[in-house]
Amino acid sequence: MLIPHPLLGLRDAQEFTYLGDAALLNRPDGMAEGAAEAFFDYAYLRDNPAGPHRELWFHEQGDRSWLVVTRDTVTHEILGAELARDVALAAKGGAQ
Amino acid sequence: MQFSGFRVIKEALTGHKGWKPLWRNPDPQPSYDYIIVGGGGHGLATAWNLARTFGAKRIAVLEKGWLGSGNIGRNTTIIRSNYMLPGNEPFYELSMKLWERMEQDLNFNAMVSQRGILNLAHTDAQRDAFRRRGNAMRFAGADSELLDQDGVRAMYPWLNFDNARFPIKGGLLQRRGGTARHDGVAWGYARAADRLGVDIIQNCEVTGFRIENGRLRGVETSRGFIGAGKVGVAVAGSSGRVMAKAGLRLPIESHVLQAFVSEGLKPVVDGVITFGAGHFYVSQSDKGGLVFGGDIDGYNSYAQRGNLPVIEDVIEGGMALMPAIGRARLLRAWGGIMDMSMDGSPIIDRTPIEGLYLNAGWCYGGFKATPASGLCFAHLLATDRPHETARFLRLDRFARGLVIDEKGMGAQPNLH
Numbered sequence A: 001m002l003i004p005h006p007l008l009g010l011r012d013a014q015e016f017t018y019l020g021d022a023a024l025l026n027r028p029d030g031m032a033e034g035a036a037e038a039f040f041d042y043a044y045l046r047d048n049p050a051g052p053h054r055e056l057w058f059h060e061q062g063d064r065s066w067l068v069v070t071r072d073t074v075t076h077e078i079l080g081a082e083l084a085r086d087v088a089l090a091a092k093g094g095a096q
Numbered sequence B: 001m002q003f004s005g006f007r008v009i010k011e012a013l014t015g016h017k018g019w020k021p022l023w024r025n026p027d028p029q030p031s032y033d034y035i036i037v038g039g040g041g042h043g044l045a046t047a048w049n050l051a052r053t054f055g056a057k058r059i060a061v062l063e064k065g066w067l068g069s070g071n072i073g074r075n076t077t078i079i080r081s082n083y084m085l086p087g088n089e090p091f092y093e094l095s096m097k098l099w100e101r102m103e104q105d106l107n108f109n110a111m112v113s114q115r116g117i118l119n120l121a122h123t124d125a126q127r128d129a130f131r132r133r134g135n136a137m138r139f140a141g142a143d144s145e146l147l148d149q150d151g152v153r154a155m156y157p158w159l160n161f162d163n164a165r166f167p168i169k170g171g172l173l174q175r176r177g178g179t180a181r182h183d184g185v186a187w188g189y190a191r192a193a194d195r196l197g198v199d200i201i202q203n204c205e206v207t208g209f210r211i212e213n214g215r216l217r218g219v220e221t222s223r224g225f226i227g228a229g230k231v232g233v234a235v236a237g238s239s240g241r242v243m244a245k246a247g248l249r250l251p252i253e254s255h256v257l258q259a260f261v262s263e264g265l266k267p268v269v270d271g272v273i274t275f276g277a278g279h280f281y282v283s284q285s286d287k288g289g290l291v292f293g294g295d296i297d298g299y300n301s302y303a304q305r306g307n308l309p310v311i312e313d314v315i316e317g318g319m320a321l322m323p324a325i326g327r328a329r330l331l332r333a334w335g336g337i338m339d340m341s342m343d344g345s346p347i348i349d350r351t352p353i354e355g356l357y358l359n360a361g362w363c364y365g366g367f368k369a370t371p372a373s374g375l376c377f378a379h380l381l382a383t384d385r386p387h388e389t390a391r392f393l394r395l396d397r398f399a400r401g402l403v404i405d406e407k408g409m410g411a412q413p414n415l416h
């Protein structure tokens, strides 16, 4: 598989390590109400879809950036890749 | 039709004209007492146990494809009970005991072959860990032997003992471990269940669940609605997407594991050898092919096929351990989709929906579990209580901090 790195272009998936569902970017607040449940959900439960899946890949043998890659889990087709940093900042309401 | 030596000789002398199909091909009834979703090894073993051990009637197994087309027909057929943790070892040893009498129980030749499994050790620490594991196995009534380097040399003199990174220092041997014919296991359970009246319905995909006030009423299928008293789901790598139809999220990801077969060779590997440090394991089929595998591909997949990098990695592991393998040609490679549970251990439990039960999370090791999984899941379905040896395999163990991290790598997901 080739991953279209937003800065570096197509890179071999072998250069990356995989962490899993991109929902892991949204770490719950440990001090909030119901934090224990939120962390159980965060750490253990997965949507595990058959089809497009947003997931985290770390460019360990490259520029060491984290990417959010959208990939079809049925066909292995890669549908897009963004810098995880941009995704996280956008979720917080834009660059700071 | 009962199989026997007499029968085989009689058929041989009369042109094999008397053999019949091994199971019926019935249409679904409007409702059943028990529906098992998934016609793999676990589903079929569950149905057989429900009928035979618990005397249940009106049982159906629904399989979306043809029988045995899932992981039961895709795995590398290793059976063993060399686990360590109290939540696991007694369960796998029960399974081993059931393997030892399976062919008599089912009246079917599943080619169960106790050829021995040897886990190689490459460091002093690994050997100490194996000593501890071997002791834990013995506490649970299993057999184990710790071999030193000479002991391993006597069995397999052609292994690469002087590998610079992973010199072979010894190994843990379980002589009662071995292999079984994977398709034969599926066919044996299917035939035995069918003979007890279980309806095995192929090409019938479960597409949804009918749930009223938190109670399951039946399943929607590609062949219409089928009512059910209780439904047990045993769909191996599809657990995530099937249970999502009942509104449940599981501590499971689906991953692909590949396996490989070489061209047929003369007998060279008479047991099973595992090279944990290099992620490679190998046995030889009765047809002569070397059957081997290694790591999962490493990302969520439902593709039932893998990618080249892992093929390369597995074969490098093979070359490091047994350089002679480089002279053999690779005949086939394929992939199977497995549940990867967040602690690497299985789940046999009720779900929050009344009448819906789950058998899942077998990761890459569920073939050896087939007989015990069938017995324990049937016990749960029939009595609503967990079987003694499966009482740790709960669905809520993650929330309660009771994970079974067999690999001893800490209680966190991504162990796989």
Ligand SMILES: Cc1cc2nc3c(=O)[nH]c(=O)nc-3n(C[C@H](O)[C@H](O)[C@H](O)COP(=O)(O)OP(=O)(O)OC[C@H]3O[C@@H](n4cnc5c(N)ncnc54)[C@H](O)[C@@H]3O)c2cc1C
Pocket: B037, B038, B039, B040, B041, B042, B043, B062, B063, B064, B065, B066, B067, B068, B069, B070, B071, B072, B073, B074, B075, B076, B077, B078, B079, B204, B205, B206, B207, B234, B235, B236, B237, B238, B242, B257, B258, B259, B293, B334, B335, B336, B337, B338, B362, B363, B364, B365, B366, B367, B368, B369
């Ligand atoms: C390459 C590979 C090697 C392995 N090697 C070993 C090994 O050496 N030893 C070992 O112990 N384990 C091994 N395993 C693991 C083992 O094969 C599995 O854990 C085990 O087979 C799973 O149980 P099963 O047989 O019931 O699964 P399956 O045979 O996969 O049965 C599940 C069935 O459910 C059906 N299904 C799915 N969705 C639906 C639906 N919606 N409706 C109806 N039916 C549905 C599927 O079609 C399938 O037939 C290996 C796995 C793989 C992939």
